[in-house]
Amino acid sequence: MKNKPVIILGAGITGLSAAWYLEKNGFTDIIILDESPFAGGKISTIHEDGFLVEKGPDSFVITKPYAVDLIHDLGLDDQLIYPKTNRFFILKDGNLVNPPKGLNMMVPTDLQAFLESKFFSWHAKHKILQESTAKPRFSNEDESFADFIIRRFGNEMLDLYAGPLFTGIYATPANELSMNAAFPQFRKMAQQYGSITRAVKKQPQPAPAASSRSSFAGLKNGMQTLSDALIKQLKHTKIILDSKVNMLGMSPNENNTNNYQIKTESGVTYNTENVIVTLPSNKAKLILNQIAPVASDILGSFSTSSSRIVTLAYKTDHITEPLLATGYVSAEREKNHVSSATWLSSKWDGRAPEGHILLRCFMGKNPETLTFTNDELIHAAHKEMSKMLSLTDEPVHYWVQRWDAALPQYKVGHIEKVESLKNAIDPFKGLFVTGSYLNGVGLPDCINQGLQAADFVSSDR
Numbered sequence: 219m220k221n222k223p224v225i226i227l228g229a230g231i232t233g234l235s236a237a238w239y240l241e242k243n244g245f246t247d248i249i250i251l252d253e254s255p256f257a258g259g260k261i262s263t264i265h266e267d268g269f270l271v272e273k274g275p276d277s278f279v280i281t282k283p284y285a286v287d288l289i290h291d292l293g294l295d296d297q298l299i300y301p302k303t304n305r306f307f308i309l310k311d312g313n314l315v316n317p318p319k320g321l322n323m324m325v326p327t328d329l330q331a332f333l334e335s336k337f338f339s340w341h342a343k344h345k346i347l348q349e350s351t352a353k354p355r356f357s358n359e360d361e362s363f364a365d366f367i368i369r370r371f372g373n374e375m376l377d378l379y380a381g382p383l384f385t386g387i388y389a390t391p392a393n394e395l396s397m398n399a400a401f402p403q404f405r406k407m408a409q410q411y412g413s414i415t416r417a418v419k420k421q422p423q424p425a426p427a428a429s430s431r432s433s434f435a436g437l438k439n440g441m442q443t444l445s446d447a448l449i450k451q452l453k454h455t456k457i458i459l460d461s462k463v464n465m466l467g468m469s470p471n472e473n474n475t476n477n478y479q480i481k482t483e484s485g486v487t488y489n490t491e492n493v494i495v496t497l498p499s500n501k502a503k504l505i506l507n508q509i510a511p512v513a514s515d516i517l518g519s520f521s522t523s524s525s526r527i528v529t530l531a532y533k534t535d536h537i538t539e540p541l542l543a544t545g546y547v548s549a550e551r552e553k554n555h556v557s558s559a560t561w562l563s564s565k566w567d568g569r570a571p572e573g574h575i576l577l578r579c580f581m582g583k584n585p586e587t588l589t590f591t592n593d594e595l596i597h598a599a600h601k602e603m604s605k606m607l608s609l610t611d612e613p614v615h616y617w618v619q620r621w622d623a624a625l626p627q628y629k630v631g632h633i634e635k636v637e638s639l640k641n642a643i644d645p646f647k648g649l650f651v652t653g654s655y656l657n658g659v660g661l662p663d664c665i666n667q668g669l670q671a672a673d674f675v676s677s678d679r
């Protein structure tokens with residue numbers, strides 16, 4: 219029955235995508251409830267004095283099709299932009315250094331450049347090259363990203379390159395990050411070819427033009443263009459904001475379905491047979507506590523991490539070196555407050571007005587930083603950027619975002635936990651629980667999870 223009413227909790231990208239795909243499947247009676255005064259969840263773009271600053275996500279991978287497909291569906295193809303360069307630095311012993319040319323994942327594809335580079339020690343180079351002789355391991359048992367990388371490529375590869383480059387979006391320490399959940403592709407390569415090196419070498423080599431293309435894209439007018447377009451183009455969905463859901467109740471129906479009662483803080487009750495919960499895990503835990511205590515306990519066991527983002531604008535005259543890269547990530551051992559920075563005005567067109575540069579500093583890996591006030595964050599970020607980039611004056615503009623418990627962590631055993639949550643929810647006909655803490659943190663994964671939720675409701679399960 220395509221016109222059955224559906225209520226979605228949460229108007230982030232997962233909830234909005236679920237509504238979009240439900241409408242595509244013919245649904246005409248959809249309500250989204252969100253506690254915030256704005257829809258879009260973590261997506262939020264500031265336009266101020268000619269600067270474009272993202273509070274949350276600023277780009278997405280295009281190797282997974284879901285974001286690009288949705289952008290196409292929404293008629294936003296002309297908004298897609300790509301980084302102006304792929305070059306990035308690693309902060310190592312306080313200095314910005316280039317990683318060896320030709321590293322594909324962890325695998326040196328330009329042997330001469332790899333051997334000539336001083337980035338890795340000779341001992342580390344030897345270990346990295348030996349990975350080609352690794353024996354296949356067929357076990358599916360989960361392990362940490364750190365264990366996987368150290369066993370195959372050694373400590374230096376983890377500390378200087380793989381850790382800083384690949385673990386960022388999961389906001390999980392490398393020695394706790396689940397290999398099976400976060401990097402199933404590496405796992406598969408290791409099982410199929412024995413060695414990642416052999417797997418990479420077996421892959422068809424991209425044409426030179428393709429290999430210089432980024433696997434990320436952004437949106438010209440910022441990421442909020444995507445959520446705004448969804449909100450505008452949803453025709454059969456009512457988005458009710460400032461509507462915090464406190465509780466989900468349930469009573470069985472005579473026709474073998476469940477009647478869910480959704481209660482909001484302001485005292486409104488909604489009744490429906492179909493609910494899609496897209497709230498962050500710690501919020502979903504609270505509202506499911508009454509009807510599904512087992513699921514609620516599992517939801518409570520997903521951990522999150524916090525971060526701070528400081529975006530700084532400077533006059534171009536106050537920087538002595540041109541910024542010819544997308545930014546840098548820090549080696550694991552670095553103890554600075556800014557763990558990575560994106561040089562927004564070098565990475566994307568249209569982020570800063572003429573004569574200015576814009577830097578986005580990610581902070582919080584060092585736990586002390588999370589306790590800083592906004593002024594302390596700005597001061598610490600400016601101090602580190604000044605030293606690193608030889609800046610000669612103060613920032614002319616700054617923005618601070620404090621993200622508490624906002625990034626889901628995918629720890630070893632994650633997939634089993636997701637499976638047990640699914641088993642705990644399965645008996646509840648008409649209830650679907652999803653979000654970035656389950657099957658992928660990035661925007662394309664969230665959009666896909668919205669799509670899966672819509673398909674679930676459409677299939678009448």
Ligand SMILES: Cc1cc2nc3c(=O)[nH]c(=O)nc-3n(C[C@H](O)[C@H](O)[C@H](O)COP(=O)(O)OP(=O)(O)OC[C@H]3O[C@@H](n4cnc5c(N)ncnc54)[C@H](O)[C@@H]3O)c2cc1C
Nearest residue numbers: 228230231232252253259260274275276277463654660661
């Ligand atoms: C700082 C930061 C940078 C990021 N950068 C990137 C990036 O560059 N690329 C990328 O792909 N991904 C990035 N991500 C990840 C990505 O932004 C998120 O995974 C994604 O936006 C999550 O969407 P969601 O809809 O699942 O959750 P959310 O966006 O969190 O939406 C959940 C919604 O539920 C609402 N809500 C919560 N509790 C209640 C309640 N009780 N009642 C009603 N409503 C409630 C909230 O108000 C919110 O609107 C980043 C995330 C962060 C925090």
